[in-house]
Amino acid sequence: MLRPKQMLKLTIFGPKSYMKQVIEELYDMNAVHIEDYTKKSDDDVFDIGNPLSDNEKHSDTLVKIRSLISNLDIERKNILPRETSFETIEENVTKLHSKVSEVMAKKEYFTRIKEIYTKKEIKKALSSLRLRFDDEFDYTSAVYFIGFVNAEIAKLKEDVEKASKKNMTFDSHYNGVKAIAVFTDHKSKDDVEKVLEDYDFSPIDNPVVKEHFRDLTSAPGQRFVKLDHEVKAVSDKLKRVNDELSELKGENMIFLLSSEKKLTMEVEKGEAPLKFATTKNTFLLRGWVPRNKSKMLKKKVEDVSNSKVKMKFEVPGKHEEVPIEFDHPKMVEPFEAFMELYTLPSYKEIDPTFFMFLTFPIFFGFMLGDVGYGLVTLGLFLFLKMKMPGMKNFLNAFIIASISTIIFGMVFGEYFGFEFFPPAYGEHLVDSLPEHLINALHMHPMESHGALVYPFPHLFSRSHQISDLLSISVLFGIVHILIGLVVGFINIFENHGIVHALEEKGGWIMIMPLIVWLLLEPLGVITGHVYDMLASILPPLPVLGIMFAVGAILTIIGEGVVGVIEVMFLALMSNILSYARLMAVGLASLSLAAVVNDLSGQMIQSMGIIGIIPAAIIMILGHGINIALGILSPFLHSLRLHYVEFFGKFYGGGGKKYKSFGYSPK
Amino acid sequence: MATEITVGVGLIAIGASLAVGLTAVGTGMAEQAIGAAAVGAMAEKEELFGKGLIMTVIPESLVIFGLVVAILILNLVG
Numbered sequence: 001m002l003r004p005k006q007m008l009k010l011t012i013f014g015p016k017s018y019m020k021q022v023i024e025e026l027y028d029m030n031a032v033h034i035e036d037y038t039k040k041s042d043d044d045v046f047d048i049g050n051p052l053s054d055n056e057k058h059s060d061t062l063v064k065i066r067s068l069i070s071n072l073d074i075e076r077k078n079i080l081p082r083e084t085s086f087e088t089i090e091e092n093v094t095k096l097h098s099k100v101s102e103v104m105a106k107k108e109y110f111t112r113i114k115e116i117y118t119k120k121e122i123k124k125a126l127s128s129l130r131l132r133f134d135d136e137f138d139y140t141s142a143v144y145f146i147g148f149v150n151a152e153i154a155k156l157k158e159d160v161e162k163a164s165k166k167n168m169t170f171d172s173h174y175n176g177v178k179a180i181a182v183f184t185d186h187k188s189k190d191d192v193e194k195v196l197e198d199y200d201f202s203p204i205d206n207p208v209v210k211e212h213f214r215d216l217t218s219a220p221g222q223r224f225v226k227l228d229h230e231v232k233a234v235s236d237k238l239k240r241v242n243d244e245l246s247e248l249k250g251e252n253m254i255f256l257l258s259s260e261k262k263l264t265m266e267v268e269k270g271e272a273p274l275k276f277a278t279t280k281n282t283f284l285l286r287g288w289v290p291r292n293k294s295k296m297l298k299k300k301v302e303d304v305s306n307s308k309v310k311m312k313f314e315v316p317g318k319h320e321e322v323p324i325e326f327d328h329p330k331m332v333e334p335f336e337a338f339m340e341l342y343t344l345p346s347y348k349e350i351d352p353t354f355f356m357f358l359t360f361p362i363f364f365g366f367m368l369g370d371v372g373y374g375l376v377t378l379g380l381f382l383f384l385k386m387k388m389p390g391m392k393n394f395l396n397a398f399i400i401a402s403i404s405t406i407i408f409g410m411v412f413g414e415y416f417g418f419e420f421f422p423p424a425y426g427e428h429l430v431d432s433l434p435e436h437l438i439n440a441l442h443m444h445p446m447e448s449h450g451a452l453v454y455p456f457p458h459l460f461s462r463s464h465q466i467s468d469l470l471s472i473s474v475l476f477g478i479v480h481i482l483i484g485l486v487v488g489f490i491n492i493f494e495n496h497g498i499v500h501a502l503e504e505k506g507g508w509i510m511i512m513p514l515i516v517w518l519l520l521e522p523l524g525v526i527t528g529h530v531y532d533m534l535a536s537i538l539p540p541l542p543v544l545g546i547m548f549a550v551g552a553i554l555t556i557i558g559e560g561v562v563g564v565i566e567v568m569f570l571a572l573m574s575n576i577l578s579y580a581r582l583m584a585v586g587l588a589s590l591s592l593a594a595v596v597n598d599l600s601g602q603m604i605q606s607m608g609i610i611g612i613i614p615a616a617i618i619m620i621l622g623h624g625i626n627i628a629l630g631i632l633s634p635f636l637h638s639l640r641l642h643y644v645e646f647f648g649k650f651y652g653g654g655g656k657k658y659k660s661f662g663y664s665p666k
Numbered sequence: 667m668a669t670e671i672t673v674g675v676g677l678i679a680i681g682a683s684l685a686v687g688l689t690a691v692g693t694g695m696a697e698q699a700i701g702a703a704a705v706g707a708m709a710e711k712e713e714l715f716g717k718g719l720i721m722t723v724i725p726e727s728l729v730i731f732g733l734v735v736a737i738l739i740l741n742l743v744g
Contacts (some may be wrong), residue, residue, distance in 0.1 A: 330706065341716040455691050470737060524741070574727070581730045643720055 001332070002350050004655070005325040006291040007033075009316050013284045014302065014309030020052060023272045028263070029297060030662025033288040033323045037277040049273030051282060053087070058270060059245065061090050062263040064097045069256055071100055072249040079254060081262035089259045096252060103222035103244050106200060109150035112177045113202050116148075119232045122204060125174040142168075142183040145192065149180050156180070159195045163186035202234060203229040218518045226568040231595035255491065265663050288323050289313070315400045318495075322347035323658035333497050342643055343653035348589075352651060359646075360397070360482060360638055365404030366476075367585040367634035369462065370593065372416035373627055374405030401635075413442075414459025416623060417593025426454020441611055445660045462590055469583045472531035477579025478516060481572065485509050488650025503558025505650070506573065510551030514544045515572045525577070575645045581637050597624030678743055691733025696704040696725035 010032060012022065026032050039048060045496050116125055126146070147154060153171045155293065157254055158183055158427045160169055167184040174391045184192050193201075264294075277284045294313050301309055316322045324344045345351045348491075354355050368374065381402060413419055421429060425558060431444060438444060441457035446464070455461065460471055493501035517538055519525045599622070601616035607614070703720030 342720075355691055466737060467741060470734065490736060524738065576733070577731060578727045580734045581726070584730050584733045637726070640720055640723055640726070643725060 001328060001354055003327065004345065004347060004351055005658075007288045007316060007320075007325070007347070008291050008294050008324050009292070009314040009320070009657070010287050010289045011284070011314075012287075012296075012309060013311075014282065014305060016281050016283050019049075019273065019276075019283045019303040020301045022301055022309055023052075023269050025300050025304050025516060026297075027269050027272075027662050029292040029293070029300065030660050030664075031297060032287045032289050033658050034272070034275045034285055034661050036275045037284075037286070045175040046277035046279060046284065049276040049409075051273060052270040055267060057090070058086065058266050060262050061086075061093050062260065062267055063262045064093050065169035065256055065263065066251070068100055069094070069260065071104055072245060072252070072256075073288050074253050074256060075247060076258060079257040079261065080266065082258045084255075084259065084262070086263075086266070089263070091257065093259065095339065096248070096256075100245075100248060103241060103248070105237065106150060107198040107241045107245065108508065109148070109177065109200060110202075110234055110241060112175060112608050113572070114147050114231065114238060116175065116177065116233045121175070125177070125179050126176045126204065128172040129170050129179055131170055131181060136666050137229075143186055143189045144184075145180075145196055145203060146183045147180070147201055147203035149176065149196065149199040149201050153178060153180070154186055156195070156199055158567045159198075160184075160192055163195050163508060166237060167192070190311070194565040200237075202237075203281030263548035264542035268663070270660075282375050287661075290318075290325060297392065316347065318348075321656060322400055323657040324351075328350065328353060331400075334393045334400065335395060336612075338639065338642070342583065342647070344655035344657060346652055346655040348486050348495055350650070352487065352647065355483065355646070356382075356642055357400075360642065361404035362400045363476070363582060363638035363641060364401040364634045365406075366410040366473075366582050367637065368405045368589060369408035369412045369413040369586055370416065370589070370630075371406050371409030371621075372414075373589075373630055374407075374409050376627055377631055379407065398631075398635075402636075411459045412462050413456035414462070414590065415456065417590060417597050417626075419455055419458075419461065419463060419594075421456065423452065423454060423544075430454060435655075462586060463594070465528075466587070468528045468530070469587070470580060471526040471528055472580050473527055474576060475502040475530050475534070476582060477645070477647035478512075478578040479650060480579065481575055482509070482512060485512070486647030489650075500558070504556050506556055507551040507554030507556075508649075510547045511555070511572060512551075513538060515547040515576065518545050518573065519576065519582050525580075565579065575648070578645055579641060581641070585633050585637050589626060589633070592626045592629075596626065622633065675743055677694055682687055682739045685732045685736040685739060686729065688733075689729045693725045693729040696728065702724065 014022065021400070035046060036228065037046065039046070053417075058663060069075075078302070111514050116122060124150075157169050157171075160167055164184040165188070167182060167188070169183075172179050172180045182192060230261075277286075298311055298313075301311060322349060326333070326339075328336065332354055338352075338356055339345065341351050365374075368377075378399060381395050381398045385392060386401070388395070409415065419424065426445070430445060433443070442459065442461070443455060443457055445452045445454050447453075460468070485505050489501050489505040490510065492504050516534060520531055520534055520538070539547075568633065596618060600618045603611040603615040603618065607612070680710070686695045701722045704722050708718050
């Protein structure tokens with residue numbers, strides 16, 4: 001739990017003829033982290049391997065499948081790959097791809113035209129057509145088709161030529177759409193129309209064209225042209241295209257998704273040799289495998305290769321960079337996300353995720369500490385978890401933190417910033433409850449602004465015991481940092497021996513008591529019960545002084561000049577005082593809540609029954625903002641206390657993540 | 667049991683407010699530079715959001731020290 005999973009260094013060596021089988025076996029096991037082979041110089045015996053033979057073909061198909069999935073707007077779902085042969089997949093995908101490309105082109109075409117129509121750009125589009133007639137062509141008696149087409153112009157011209165002996169065709173581009181004007185004699189009108197129909201001809205209405213013709217000869221006409229008819233026609237066509245697309249989507253969704261998965265797996269396998277070192281006839285791969293899976297791996301690879309492929313397992317050396325795979329119970333797993341946000345632990349140090357699991361929710365709850373807010377955030381995060389399964393880990397951490405908020409809310413007796421019963425009810429309650437219960441839950445009436453108030457049951461009141469709150473916060477700091485130093489001591493002791501551990505961390509641990517004394521006596525930051533408790537533990541002052549001196553010397557030896565500066569400026573003290581934010585952030589959120597409640601209370605008092613409306617608005621807005629801040633700020637500060645103050649005492653980090661070779665659902 | 671407001675109490679209150687206010691200004695100045703750099707880094711690489719956010723709140727300690735001092739000062743009045 002406090003260590004990442006144990007890894008063994010793995011080397012596999014064998015003849016190339018077994019490479020494919022070995023890759024299949026490794027992929028199925030999904031347990032080996034393969035290290036990339038890099039060629040250091042040209043003299044190296046080994047070369048980087050080549051992908052398996054069919055890989056290129058599969059990659060091409062995969063690219064097509066992915067473009068189809070995005071074009072057809074298919075939502076990714078977890079669908080198991082099917083037993084379809086690669087040939088069938090390839091054939092179907094190629095067919096589907098050309099079909100969909102065609103429909104997509106149509107869609108694009110109609111969308112553009114619709115845009116031109118609705119933006120009233122038709123005249124501009126038309127004037128891009130340059131009409132120049134041959135002298136012998138009698139355009140006044142000709143039939144004309146003017147509009148947009150979705151086609152290659154050369155091919156279209158060819159077809160028009162076939163349909164009509166006597167014709168003139170002009171074309172132009174406007175905004176990505178092709179505009180054409182075909183003039184032909186009456187005789188071939190129907191034939192030409194049929195040809196154009198094949199190219200999704202979308203005519204421009206007669207009045208517009210006539211208008212435009214006048215433009216060619218005289219001043220531009222200003223007549224407003226209604227385009228409703230065209231817009232509707234294009235919209236209908238667009239709808240038909242979209243229907244066609246969604247039909248294609250419905251028919252092929254499962255096929256595409258399952259094929260994508262199958263090919264992704266195949267391509268991953270096919271590209272594996274790129275990480276291998278190979279010679280003409282052999283291959284070699286290095287990597288890491290969790291210790292508990294090594295036996296099974298050995299057996300499987302030997303079975304599949306008739307023991308021709310050799311394997312070696314080694315315990316990692318001291319300076320090797322071993323990939324990190326966390327090893328936690330399910331409860332702790334959400335907090336791995338926070339480690340990934342910072343940096344992963346290295347293989348040789350204690351993995352602090354478990355400490356984070358213990359203290360992060362405590363700090364968060366201690367700062368937010370309100371039953372109402374806790375319930376709201378709990379509901380919010382449960383809802384988000386349903387909506388965004390990808391963020392599951394992160395949100396689970398927040399759910400644990402919300403529960404801790406509710407518990408601390410009960411301890412503090414805070415419910416949406418309210419701390420007191422309504423006076424009449426409170427009086428009744430205090431009279432009816434037994435004395436010892438009232439004592440235990442601190443429900444005695446208190447005087448506040450000249451009136452008696454009846455607090456909710458609580459163990460500790462944040463608003464009335466500010467200096468105690470500060471003391472408790474700082475106590476959290478002392479304990480947290482001490483834990484950090486001890487973990488640091490263990491880390492260094494295990495890796496570099498007792499001398500280094502004493503110099504680097506032992507010194508700090510010995511300085512600590514004097515700092516605590518400073519906080520108690522001259523500074524008076526810690527008061528009340530916490531003071532009594534700490535004062536009873538601390539040894540007398542001279543002992544503290546000697547411990548400090550020894551600790552300071554050790555630190556200076558261990559950490560050099562930086563150590564001196566840190567000792568002089570009492571880095572520990574500022575680290576410990578930094579935990580006062582536990583109090584500060586909490587009080588800020590409590591005060592804001594109280595202000596919101598007071599404001600809305602005044603509304604009702606001054607405006608009577610109508611005041612309920614503004615009061616409700618203030619309540620919802622105010623508490624809404626306060627909850628938003630109440631999630632962000634305790635989260636950041638709690639995280640910061642871990643990252644800066646806590647991790648600063650022991651954490652090296654810099655580990656790389658263990659990524660097993662095999663299928664990983666994303 | 668409102669405390670009687672004398673000049674001394676007033677000065678103590680001013681002292682406490684200066685402790686919080688000035689440290690808040692300091693925090694703001696420090697966070698300004700870090701925040702700008704963090705946003706710049708995020709524009710290059712979006713995954714840095716988490717680290718950027720953490721970096722940005724680091725100077726927040728200053729204002730918290732200010733608050734602690736303010737509370738200690740206010741304790742003089744009781």
